[in-house]
Amino acid sequence: METFLLAAQDAFTPAALVSVFGGILLGYIVGVLPGLSRPAALSVAVPITYSMSPIAAIAFLVGVTKASAAGGATSAILLNTPGEPSSAATCFDGYPLARKGEATRALKVALFASVFGDMVATLVLIGLAAPLAAFALRMGPVEMTAVMIFALTFIAALSGASLPRGLISGVLGLFLATVGLDPESATPRMTFGMVELFDGIPLTAATIGMLAFTEMLLQAQLFAERRRSGAAQAAFPVETDKAIRWPDIRRVFPTTLTATGIGIGAGIIPGLGPTIGAFLSYAINKRLAKPGDQYGKGDLKGVAATEAADNAVLPASLIPLFAIGLPGSVSAAILVSAFMLHGVQPGPLVFEQHPRLIYGIYVSMLIASVFMLLVGRVGLNLFAQVTRVPIRLIIPMVVLFCVIGAYLERDTVFGVFAMLGLGVLGYVMQRYGYSVVTFLIGFVVGPLFELSLRQALIVTNHDVSKVLDHPIALGFLIAAVVAGVVFLRPSAISPPIDD
Amino acid sequence: MTDPTDGDAVRRPRPLVRPLVEFAIVGGASLFVIFYLIPNETMATANWGLSPRMVPTVSAALILGLAAINLVAGLLRPATVAAAQSLHGLPTVVALILASVVGVAVVDRAGLIVGGTVLSLLVSLSIGERHPLRLLGVGATSLALLYLVDWSGL
Structure with missing residues (x-):
């Protein structure tokens, strides 16, 4: 207890508080701007912390990471342009809410859900790091494959009105995710001799192209139609209601809670990360929707489902890092370098060797959550002014954001051309009833699924019956079968509506 | 982002040629990928399960199968179609x-x-x-x- 109090004292020193606040501000900017990814910002920020004390340094980096996750929702909701790939799923309901004149309500729910998910995951980290890390250690390739198969079954749940087209979109995403170097043999696959394709189709380019650029093409078409018919040209209707009331909280809270649990799970299991966590949470919560819920058409629950999960991942990904030295996400892996820079080796011994520092980081993380709420709440009114900008200005600026985002990911125009190509593909898919949502799930889950599957085949020596030796994997496979049966039952499949 | 598959459709009789054209495009692209693109752009190995071609080929074959199901559903089921999308703009x-x-x-x-x-x-x-x-x-x-x-x- 004495160590904890001393650690709390460290966390409340002006230097540590300023570091957290600075990290939160930087993280918010990184999150709002598409293409400035969280790992890239962390990598740039690590050298800045050279001269800081260990606790101030880690607090600064934690602030960057947390706020970038929360900030990513802002552009997703207002411009349909995810600031981070993990915010892509927030577009599905956030942007329709903004289009309905509920941008501020969507931003508020995104902020509150983010802070809630983050804070609960931090408390779980503080209380349950050791036992949960033991669970993470049991997640081998066979278990990961089973988790991925379980995640892929949700493609069926999100297929929309036409199940075959939804599945085709999902499998197309899976297929395009295989472009690049083979994960096992490192031989090129469908790269056409282009070195730029060796790393595959860039994820940021795919999410920005499929969501933001596609949306700008649709908006441009609508803009031209309206201009032709002489209709009003406002991008967003005037907001008449900006408040979040008690019935809204009561309605959204269970979804936030479920999403936080899913985010924590995705953080603890190394490799899943925030993007898969957010998509998975959206899919599961949409499947659990009650009558009256309007997922995909602008529902506050959809925003809470993705944001709570996204923000719960980082604190949870520190659980295996602190307990066994295994980072649960890319951001956590970069934090390892920061720890080592300041003479701390994450792992089982860290609680014995540096208890004051670890407890100090815990307290700093909670402080960061509070700062995140304050900065987000103040900035929210400013960000919401975007809804007043006319569409003729929004389209060129969002296209520019798309280009910047795709360019910065790899610093070449290849990613930008990929973004444009996928944007056009997304436009055609939307026009003919092929779900972009399921495409992105397949694309995001694809690489990890393939890698895990092939590792699992090696581990089991191609003997499927050896799955019986992996109870966790068996559990997920049974859950996948049950989910598949539920999703594919005749009443769940609507009659096809062709375009 | 709105998912158009969830939207309300203005219904009118469905032309039979549409599912056929859709299958020709999606199915044709799948066959092109399976028989031309993958063999020419991806190295094969003796062990099919660990081959770099495995996941792409299975994916393309799945798309072909699903396109066929979509065709059959489009031809047989008493479906209606959304009104033709505007070409204005x-x-x-x-x-x-x-x-x-x-x-x-x-x-x-x-x-x-x-x-x-x-x-x-x-x-x-x-x-x-x-x-x-x-x-x-x-x-x-x-x-x-x-x-x-x-x-x-x-």
Whole structure:
């Protein structure tokens, strides 16, 4: 207890508080701007912390990471342009809410859900790091494959009105995710001799192209139609209601809670990360929707489902890092370098060797959550002014954001051309009833699924019956079968509506 | 983002030729991938389960199968179709795509700051913006934003 109090004292020193606040501000900017990814910002920020004390340094980096996750929702909701790939799923309901004149309500729910998910995951980290890390250690390739198969079954749940087209979109995403170097043999696959394709189709380019650029093409078409018919040209209707009331909280809270649990799970299991966590949470919560819920058409629950999960991942990904030295996400892996820079080796011994520092980081993380709420709440009114900008200005600026985002990911125009190509593909898919949502799930889950599957085949020596030796994997496979049966039952499949 | 598959449809009789054309495009593309693209662009190994071709081939075959199911469903089920989507505004979409491609080509040649500014101006022009002051505003804002990105070092 004495160590904890001393650690709390460290966390409340002006230097540590300023570091957290600075990290939160930087993280918010990184999150709002598409293409400035969280790992890239962390990598740039690590050298800045050279001269800081260990606790101030880690607090600064934690602030960057947390706020970038929360900030990513802002552009997703207002411009349909995810600031981070993990915010892509927030577009599905956030942007329709903004289009309905509920941008501020969507931003508020995104902020509150983010802070809630983050804070609960931090408390779980503080209380349950050791036992949960033991669970993470049991997640081998066979278990990961089973988790991925379980995640892929949700493609069926999100297929929309036409199940075959939804599945085709999902499998197309899976297929395009295989472009690049083979994960096992490192031989090129469908790269056409282009070195730029060796790393595959860039994820940021795919999410920005499929969501933001596609949306700008649709908006441009609508803009031209309206201009032709002489209709009003406002991008967003005037907001008449900006408040979040008690019935809204009561309605959204269970979804936030479920999403936080899913985010924590995705953080603890190394490799899943925030993007898969957010998509998975959206899919599961949409499947659990009650009558009256309007997922995909602008529902506050959809925003809470993705944001709570996204923000719960980082604190949870520190659980295996602190307990066994295994980072649960890319951001956590970069934090390892920061720890080592300041003479701390994450792992089982860290609680014995540096208890004051670890407890100090815990307290700093909670402080960061509070700062995140304050900065987000103040900035929210400013960000919401975007809804007043006319569409003729929004389209060129969002296209520019798309280009910047795709360019910065790899610093070449290849990613930008990929973004444009996928944007056009997304436009055609939307026009003919092929779900972009399921495409992105397949694309995001694809690489990890393939890698895990092939590792699992090696581990089991191609003997499927050896799955019986992996109870966790068996559990997920049974859950996948049950989910598949539920999703594919005749009443769940609507009659096809062709375009 | 709205998912059009969830939208309400204005119903009218469904032409039978549409599912056939859709199958011809999706199925044809799958066959092209299975029999031409993958064999020519991906190395094969003796062990099928660990082959780099395994997941792409299975994916393409699945798409082919699903396209066939979609065709059968389209031909047999008493479905109705959404009203033909408006072609109005399509020239603007094409103009926007072309403006973006040209803008990105300028980014490639002249760098992100100059190219990005040109891109935003071309996009504005492609959607019909002709007001000089507004064009100036878009250009100046883009330039300032791009300088900020460049200055930040990210």
